[in-house]
Amino acid sequence: RILNKYLTTFIKLEKRVCSCIKINDREDLEQVMEKYKIDDMGITSDGDDDDDTVELGRPIPDKWLSALDNDINNIFRAQEWVGYEKREDHYIWAIVLHPINDADTENNPLMRRYRILITEEDEEAIVVSVLELFKLITKHSEAKTIEQALVPTDSESGATELRQIKDNYTLKELKLKICNELRLIWELSDEKKTKALRRMCYTYHPDKASPNEKEVYEEAFKFLQTQIDRLEAGLPLQDPEDTRAQDSTCEHSRWRSYYDKWETNMKRNEDRRQRRHSRNSFEIPDLGLKIPQSMVDPVEAKRWLRQAESDYEAMNILQHAVHDKKVSCQTLFLAHEVAEKALKAGMYALVGLSEHSLKIHDLICHASAIFSERPEAAQIVFLASKMESYYLDTRFPNRHPQPKAPVDIYTPTQATDIAECAGNIISKQ
Secondary structure: OHHHHHHHHHHHHHHHHHHHHOOOOHHHHHHHHHHOOOOOOOOOOOOOOOOOOOOOOOEOOHHHHHHEEOOOOOOOOOOOEEEEEEEOOEEEEEEEEEEOOOHHHHOOHHHOEEEEEOOOOHHHOEEEEHHHEEEEOOHHHOOOOHHHHOOOOOOHHHHHHHHHHHHHHHHHHHHHHHHHHHHHHOOOOHHHHHHHHHHHHHHHOHHHOOHHHHHHHHHHHHHHHHHHHHHHOOOOOOOOOOOOOOOOOOOOOHHHHHHHHHHHHHHHHHHHHHHHHOOOOOOOOOOHHHOOOOOOOHHHHHHHHHHHHHHHHHHHHHHHHOOOHHHHHHHHHHHHHHHHHHHHHHHHHHOOOOHHHHOOOOHHHHHHHHHHHOHHHHHHHHHHHHHHHHOOOOOOHHHOOOOOOHHHHOOHHHHHHHHHHHHHHHHOO
16 A cells, blocks of 8 residues: 555656656746646746836836736837837836837838837847837826716616716727727738737736726627627628627637637736736736836936037037048047937937936937937938947947058048038037
8 A cells, every 4th residue: 555655646746747847938837837736926937026126128027017008009209118028928128219210100000110228238229019019007197087087976877877878988989999900900910910919809808907897898809809800701890880789600710719828828827916916907006106217307408418519619629620631530439429419418308318328329319219209300310320330430440441440441521521410410409
């Protein structure tokens, strides 16, 4: 009997060990833990999940994920702290540097792209889709609900009528919003379409709604699934105004299999997060002042502009006092310095400047951020693009093939042209 007991224990342990050996990623690990009823309290894949420190590239703790807004219609501003989905269901802190100016975005805002910073190094700035970025929302930034906007009544029948009016209006609006979003999504590539649909499921899933909105979102979510099936089958979207029963004759699309897997993973992740933090899925944390958002600073803007003007005077003195090719590289470098400080002054005046962006010497980056706030400043981007290469190339011999050095490369004509660009930039701040 003792031998049989030991053998039974060994066989059970062997199965668990074999299951663990086959683990390839976090999803496999969670499935094994769920299968063998292993508690995951305190287990994280990315360090201390309770650390509230907001740093570039740092994973966003599970308890803050409910503060990420899945709305695909969000527009992001320069210097805004955001959540970036580095891979599916893995989010890190990032800063938006500027939007990318693409002609396609005029017709479809879901094609917007942004340049973001995810590490301290400028070289690590990357361009990502708007579908990979998430706004951060807090209790203080929640929009007023329709229920709050309506005047309540005292009678029971009046309260019932009020709720029906609110629910019908909300459902009608949600259906219209769903149709508008799906029309845009169906113009995207398959990869982006999948990301967008997954975010729509997060947005409209009834489990993500507050208790008083759950019934409305259940109907809206059914409508969303039906419309996806119709589009996959090549059929047109249904009229959101149509109050008749939804058409269920359309076969389930290939999206349904992806959705079923997604929903299973979502609920498992939500259960895990709730066990660890005792949170309800619809609760939004109050992030308060923990997000170090940049602030407009007119005083700092003037300080940087004064220094830019001083550098501009020094550049002009050097350029006009010595008419020699030997100092053209120094003139070009000073022109870059003038432009950089003037652009940073513009950033402080418009949106502020984070300590991370302050280290960036990329003129196009700052000019593009200014242009995103002031469309009339389009010429600044053009001027910055002409000056971009003069930060390092004008100073270091190893930036050029041997035996050339910067002193051998640049001419007085180039210096005059770029100095004029610097003057134009400083005059536009």
